[in-house]
Amino acid sequence: MSVDVDAILKAHYGNGSEALEVLLTHSRCVADKALAVAHRVAHLNPDLRFIEEASMLHDIGMVRTWAPGIGCRGEAPYIRHGVIGAEMLLEAGLPRHARVCERHTGAGLSAREIMDADLPLPHRDLQPETLEEKIICYADKFFSKNPDTLTVEKPMDKVRRLMARYGDTQLERFEAMASLFG
Template identity: 45%
Template sequence: MNCDFDKVIDKYYPAGSRRRDIYMKHCRQVADKALAIARRKGLALDDDDIIAGAMLHDIGIALTDAPGIDCHGTLPYLCHGTAGADLLRREGVDERFARIAERHTGAGITADEVAASGLPLAVRDYLPETLLERLICYADKFYSKSGDMEEKPLERVIASMKKFTPATLQRFNALHEEFSQSPGERIVRPALASQLPESCDAATFFNL
């Protein structure tokens, strides 16, 4: 299904702005990786859907207070997924892409994790469920919107997952098993901790 994602991006990411440059580079990186995975694995997904999902997954960052990436909204950065989903729904974008935005954060977030951590989200599950949602969520973990913006090695991705809950790492491991070239290679099993850390660098963990 075709999606006029350029029109939505243009509305919230003005041409010539640093915010747009960062956004477009990051989303294109995610799109390229997701397309490469889909083709290598022979996934039954449409290329246009993969591209649209990748290009819109972070649309909500424009509404957050993240001056380091030229976003000067009012919401906490952790709300960018749900804010982006709401934005896409208001813009009349297909619900499939709103769900990608809503569920790509970390390796997904459960209602229990929201409640335990006090994250500024409604207490419910935000887990990638469809094949397209899982693919974009996985590809996104390898790129940041700050720093050198180069692809992260798997070890760095795993390290960021380990900072959160054991279940987060388990969910990432499952995504890696599904989408990596060599399933099982370099997978790290979660430690025995069961609680969120009292302090967590959320911007780093959630791929700012």
């Protein structure tokens, strides 16, 4: 059974908003990268339809955050977009897609990282676990939501530098994914 991604997004974003355009462009780039990665690891039998759907929905929660530079005027801090998106998709009856939302921030976040940084997130592990979660998390790191560079894929060295800014653990997790998906 496939998911009607367009209907889900329309229900939360309406038509033609700046936030929707940013989301669609970013998510399409992530989906294309994720599918390319999935084809490189075809021997691991990734679920391609799920990867495409979940890639298109992984940032759905951004609409309820405060990020005016990308057209989002919600009340929550942006770092909560993943857990908010998970709540939205759980309400839609999509628990597997919801897990992708909440587990794609950085290279995933441990409960310890969340508590140590006093992040406004649940105090539990939010790290990608399944192959598909890891593929989408990895692919997401190559694209920003900056409206000026939405479709520009970051080179690997830049992604590594960005991940390193968040500490050795984040970089190590990303490197493990890069090694698997290289």
